Amino acid sequence: MKSTRQKNVIYECICHAAMTVALLWLTVCPAKAATRPTAASIDSLLHCIDTAIEHSEQYVHKKMDRINYLKSEIEQAETLSAKYELTYQIYVEYLPFINDSAIVYLERCSEIAQQMGDDSKKGSCLSLIALSCSNAGMYIESEAILKDINPSSLHDIDLGLYYYAYGHLSGELAYYGKFKDMRKKYTESSMENFMLAQQNLPHSHKYYNQCREMMAQNQGDFKQSLAINNEWIKQAKAGSTEYALVSFYRYLDYKALGDSIQAMYWLGESVLSDIRNAVMDQGSLWEMANLLMTKGDIDRSYRYICFTSDCADRFGSRQRLSRISPLLSHIAKQYKTNEEKSNRSLCYTIVAISLLSVLLLAALVYVYHKRNQLAMTRDQLAKSNEQLKDTNTQLSSLNSQLALLNLQLSEANRVKDEYVGRFLRLCSVYIDKLEDMRKKVIKRVKNKQFNELAELTRSADFTGKETDELYENFDNAFLQLFPSFVYEFNALLKPENRVMPPDNKSLNTIIRIFALIRLGITDSSKIAEFLHYSVNTIYNYRANIKNGALCDRTEFEDRVRQIGMPNAKNT
Structure with a gap:
């Protein structure tokens, strides 16, 4: 992507090309071109002026290069x-x-x-x-x-x-x-x-035309003044310092005739030509800053008048500086008024945020209370499940038919596998939803959508905490279902490639990968999604372990899926 500076340069070139076309039209038929400016073209012209001010030092350097060249020519x-x-x-x-x-x-x-x-x-x-x-x-x-x-x-x-x-x-x-x-x-x-x-x-001299137009303006005959200006503009080179002067007088004519759009346009033409020619006696830009201030564009007016002040200081114009000072003072007052309005708005916003924070705190307390109730209910259900398990064990021990017992155990194994798989998928989805919720809450805070902040539940560290808890629950559940899984898994590997968990109650990443395979989850993308690793990482883990298997590497994962089954052959 292009940088902001490159975009500004491109935009200035486009504006310059558009202005050149307009100037050619003015040279051929200035009377018709006078009806062309619109509010949109004036806005575009102001953007060109903004860009020209940003690059004003480049124009100054070009001016100095011309002057230094002429100085070197004098010596010869x-x-x-x-x-x-x-x-x-x-x-x-x-x-x-x-x-x-x-x-x-x-x-x-x-x-x-x-x-x-x-x-x-x-x-x-x-x-x-x-x-x-x-x-x-x-x-x-x-x-x-x-x-x-x-x-x-x-x-x-x-x-x-x-x-x-x-x-x-x-x-x-x-x-x-x-x-x-x-x-x-x-x-x-x-x-x-x-x-x-x-x-x-001579009639071709710029002071000749300037005298004629000033005399017509002093006499109040602005239609005659505009007619003189139409002749004068044909002699001025587009974009030159003389063209800036012609445009300024054209602005005065249209201003006196009450055509504000035309006046604003030609004043902008004068300003743009002055800046691009490194003119430091910025009378046109001072006038532009004054007009923008009356229209309420305080920020742009302030930038223009500051630039004009710097130019006047460089030029050495005392009377220009004396006219700039009152305008700067007025703009400063406008800034102060706007700042007071902003401070009031900020106070209202702080009060609103405070109220929303109280509501949010109340919502968090309510959610915390409900979570405690849910935990108590979960404990009761766990006790009921334990009692039910004891009852089932007692009933199973009374069953004298070995075939029926084997069938029930097989069915229980299938149900447990299905339960664990569903549990793991739900937990993974729940973690992703929590992460998505956090991002949405942050987005709403940035967009100041305060009415939706009541849905906030947890901070960003909640996801990591829940992930650790999910892995802990997974390890406990899996080891309860397959208490000898770690031993039988390592029995399939060469001694130097065996993997031991940190303790008897938890698993490490590699064992979790093959625990998921034991539960029937063989897709690397699903395993990566659950464990929050990349697919390539999961694939590498699987490949490394299979390379260290005692059996054929193509049969290794089938052997893993048989762990815990009756008559399983793991050696």
Whole structure:
């Protein structure tokens, strides 16, 4: 069987394949695909997210491998232009991963651009540094960097990045601001800068589409925002970090339009893409944890928010951590409430178990009393049997007809054989039933079927005790019927192969096997069932004893069956 880890990997692959098909459909016809998500597909998506979180370190390792490869390539770069491109690619890798490292490599890009004498590229790098600062909540530093940039020295795309960084900073200040007038001022500034960024950025740039959609959302025109998103999603590569961003904005559109199923689905798409790309700025997963908490899925919400907190700590985002803390506190309160409910339920369960234990104790006392009564009745019957046996002996001694006496003795022998055989079979069945009963009781206890616990009689050691008692009764009964069996049995064997019991009142395993054969039980499987050995063990015992017989080994068991009969020939 496959391990749980292998099953998770297979399940993730299946989910990934299903998502890939869905993404291809979205690329061809996003408007039609918008109606496809269902509650079942969202549940499947959540399982994919759970599996992706379990394997998140693998995605982090892949990210680090790419970064280390690019770092090794820088050492081999021969021109400033090639060195700039490689350094910039490292920044792109660090951008959603570790913010401080992203800033460090942007600073190196800025230094290389200065060495190249390209003021526009240097300004572009400074704009992106300011953008990273505002992403991490360092608003004062971001504003100071942007003020030091001369917009007139920037080309179109670099100027667009400058305005986008300013617009993002203003938007963050508006979102986290405390005063209404200030939030309005920053919102207006953000819209103006996004408009300027849109005018300077190429249509294929992700910030261009992001500006368009944010402006439509800020104006409350979510149908227009969704139409922009339909165009944008065609440009994003399925499963990429840009696709995660597009999906998040699509979630915001559907959330505003009141379509909770579509909103949940696209938020899940964004979360899954972020995790698989080792994105540490987990805004989508924070939003998902918040939604799951409102839906009552506290356990999953707690796992997601803890994972988000670890990611935010690695990324270095102060404002993300400030948003996570209240949610963690709320989840902790929910856990406490659930724990109190569980404790109350546990108390009720303990009371119920206690009552059932009392009833069980009463039942055990009742059964013990009945067993004592049964033992007394058995003793009385034994005495009556002894008296009857004496009477039969006296009557038999008065019978002067030897032929009739022999007939009665022969009949008595047959009855005794039949009685012993039936007695042994019943005892064996009784032991198996006791074992089966014990297993059933344990099963019911595990399943908390407390109403059936009144049928409990004995613990697991009862079977062993009853088995020993059964063998003791068997030995006594057999030796009473055939007192010379051991002697006559050994007379059939060579001296070195003879078997002696531990004492005169009991038999050992080998003698019991041939005692059962004497009673007519010759099937090894039945002998093994009675003595609780394997069939192979019984067969080996029988073979070893027959190999040590004085007579022909094929006649040995026939001779054993003649022990105790008149005129039996045992030599």
